[in-house]
Amino acid sequence: NDNKTILDNRSKFILCHSSSGFKHSLKEVLADPLLQNRLADTKAAKEMKALQDFQRMLMQDPSRAFYGRRHIERAIEAQAIETLLISDRLFRYKDVSIRKKYIEIVDQVRRLGGDVRIFSSLHVSGERK
Incomplete structure (x- = not known):
């Protein structure tokens, strides 16, 4: 039964190269331009692109890239946020007042x-710090 499910969905599998079989290699695989073309419409690909755009901005124009709650709150006050990248983990915080603050x-x-852009903590893009 398990094999039938896999065989029924084999058209959804993509063969790609990785330097290792460890979890950190997912970043390498997801950054591959050939794979990005095939995954362009998926949420994971959009998350990776948003994260790459943020990292590029952080290097090229750091005055426009903010991180950390206090910096974000100041940027909101200045109405200066074009895109907010946030982990879904913050919405599951044990402290309800902190959860409400992020909401x-x-x-x-x-x-x-x-x-x-709400990043899934279950995806490699949501693990980055």
């Missing part, structure tokens, strides 16, 4: 017309 941050960015 409010997301709501404020959306109200101001900003784009919000």
Whole structure:
């Protein structure tokens, strides 16, 4: 039965190269341009692109790239957030007041017309710090 499910979905599998079989190699695989073309419409690919754009901005124009709650709150006050990248892990915080704070941050960015990308902590892009 398990094999039937795999065989029925084999058209969804993509063969690609990795330097190792360890989890950290997923970053290498997902950065491969050939794979990115095939995965262009997936949420994971959009997350990876948003993260790459942020890292590029951090290197090329660091005055426009902020991270950390206090910096983000100041950027919201200045209505200066184009895209907010945030981990879904922050919405599962044990402290309810902290969870509510992050929900409010997301709501404020959306109200101001900003784009919000919520990264899955289960995906390699959501693990980056």
